[in-house]
Amino acid sequence: MPDHALLHKLSAFLSPHEIAADAEALLTDQRRRYTGEAAAAVLPDSVAQVQRIVRFCAEHRIPITPQGGNTGLCGGAVPQGGVLLNLSRLNRIRLVEVADNAITVEAGAVLQTVQQAAAAAGRLFPLSLASEGSCQIGGNIATNAGGLNVLRYGSMRDLVLGLEVVLPDGELVSHLAPLHKNTTGYDLRHLFIGSEGTLGVITAATLKLFARPQSTATAWVGVDSIEAAVALLTLMQGQFAERLCSFELLSAWALELSARYSGTPAPLAAEWHVLLELNDSLPAQDLDGSLAECLMQNGFDNAVLAQSGSERQMLWRLRENVSAAQRDLGASIKHDIAVPIARVAEWVRQTGAALEAAFPGIQIVVFGHLGDGSLHYNTFLPGVLDQEVYRYEAAVNEVVYRHTLACEGTIAAEHGIGQVKNHWLPQVRTPAEIALMRAVKAQLDPHQLMNPGKLLPPM
């Protein structure tokens, strides 16, 4: 609930439009899993205003939760009191420099807007994910977002050349020059990337650009097993190398749900489905021909190649609608894991068996970015009423994460930690590592004001 005395103090240095009239709308995340609270919600217009807000909060020991598009899946941008600092108005494209293959944008710029600005300069900004129409660059950086093109272009971490950050005491640190090589001391940029707003407020970034794809080939391939899908991946990487930009896996059931939801028939029948895409920066490369030949020669003949742009879109819609299609099944317990690609099959088999033993009748939707070893693994408990499902969350997670760690995997591939997994951190990082994280935090944010309750485990 709003704190009127605080709002009054803030209005001393913020314009009326920099104070949210309806803070409520910003307190619940996009998928309505978490609702937080804030004494005030502010939307500063400029970096200088961000500094003023942060300095004010530091002086008055008021917690701050930075927020971008609020599309995160781990509740990282849902405040637990204090000031909600929404970056949406800080959304300029500051500079596109083609000679340096770089673009400098503010934190509140929507990912799609950045993609479009790159396109207008004849370049590609490759980060692509389901929420690209509303997620913001600052949040993408704060969570080290992944998505569909990581296989070729890397995660957000790999795309950042420089950052501008307001530290928890209000100081601005700016390193936005597009330097492709730089070795001046410990790399602090990568500390902020993925720090989920706990170390300061990212206000701008310089990002890498790439050449635009000029030719594309898209195939849907049916295989009998995940092992066969991994063999296909290895084949594609050996043959097409960086041309392979996406390699997505869907279980038969994931496809069935999505096909029904999309009103589109499944392109083919199989136990497991792969959607893969090649692209090339040179026009008129016969990618379709090479891909078809390679698939046939290697026995991957249960396959369909997109023959047109609309066929390609149709295939991608089947992949993209997997998430939406699951809503009809009720609430699910979601996971965002990665294991070494060579162990994905083992992980899926063992985790599925263990869950079925513990929760007979459990339903599992498996899909994700096999090219990166990263899977979304959503579990449904039929007969358990909607939100009641979350009573089983800890027990289901325990099984899923135990198997993930046994396969040398990670419990957080691309969605971050937020307030969902922070108590799991001591399972995946040693005490020395967590002590180092806390030392970094204490140095920058001695009063623990930046996004409290997120990322780091409770003390």
Add this chain to the structure above:
Amino acid sequence: MPDHALLHKLSAFLSPHEIAADAEALLTDQRRRYTGEAAAAVLPDSVAQVQRIVRFCAEHRIPITPQGGNTGLCGGAVPQGGVLLNLSRLNRIRLVEVADNAITVEAGAVLQTVQQAAAAAGRLFPLSLASEGSCQIGGNIATNAGGLNVLRYGSMRDLVLGLEVVLPDGELVSHLAPLHKNTTGYDLRHLFIGSEGTLGVITAATLKLFARPQSTATAWVGVDSIEAAVALLTLMQGQFAERLCSFELLSAWALELSARYSGTPAPLAAEWHVLLELNDSLPAQDLDGSLAECLMQNGFDNAVLAQSGSERQMLWRLRENVSAAQRDLGASIKHDIAVPIARVAEWVRQTGAALEAAFPGIQIVVFGHLGDGSLHYNTFLPGVLDQEVYRYEAAVNEVVYRHTLACEGTIAAEHGIGQVKNHWLPQVRTPAEIALMRAVKAQLDPHQLMNPGKLLPPM
């Protein structure tokens, strides 16, 4: 000078061959610029032995300097007392996993050995630099090495999937699984990459592999100005994208020196020279034809394309011999800077003019990796006797670095900080950043035992 009491204590847990008989040989860096001292030099056989050594030194408060191939250019691996910990014997290739496009190697593995192990698995490990026959992976990681292929594949930082590190108290932290996506808390891996042995001892790493190039096209292009070279770079990146793997710049004088030294005529006459290379992971791509056509159509007609493997090697030798060719000129004051590519021309012009004004007759060899904005900029003072040159080092650096910072550049592109540039760090990082670096250091290494005198500025 060796400390016999210390050697005796070390021999209690080290085999005779793990204690260097001739420590002297390890105390001077490869180019004989720095000579250090050590009470003992050890070459452990295993990670467990590294842990024992580090634990022993921690208990007895003895400084440790980790050392790989000792090829660094900034004196980072030259000890200033204590124990010299050479990783050369820790040199196994532990695992190549093609499905994950990853290789796990120990710190002492020579870069070329890693390249060869990748090749044996049908893959490419792309880091390539002049000292690849003797530099070691641990040192490449500790200094975030760059080199010839950064344009396409990134610096060492971009090639590391995971690290195994012995912390300054002897604890082993191991994250070697080949995970392409992972967002579990602050990224500590990137703190160790580029930390120059000041935070712990890197003992192994999991590195990214890539498809092997199957077709190559190499061109030598003469241009009138750096501006024209930058225009050529932008053209090449727009046309050939990731196929462009090297884009090297040489001044006419750098080429003249190298041609004379190499006994090879210059391929063409021009003010500035570009050596560029395209490669493709598909065989039988007509890269030569496309490259020739693109150069001609865009007016870059003062150009030579390598018509054979030996012609290609000859062109590369001219580039690679630039360093060696300078030795005849006597000692030089070297710089390893980068500025935004769009500002390289401005930087070269302004810095050259300022140096000539301050040091009339100064000779400057300009060459480097224009594709990354990174230049080697070596200055000679004719008439100043060899080692006497270094009396002018601070004054020359002051001019060079002042102009670098004015162009938003970095004073350390790919050689690191070591003991050469640490006093410059406060000029390029804010007090808050240096305080954070010191806090990281204090947390991991409270007794300041790891590689003292390097990277961080003196207190």
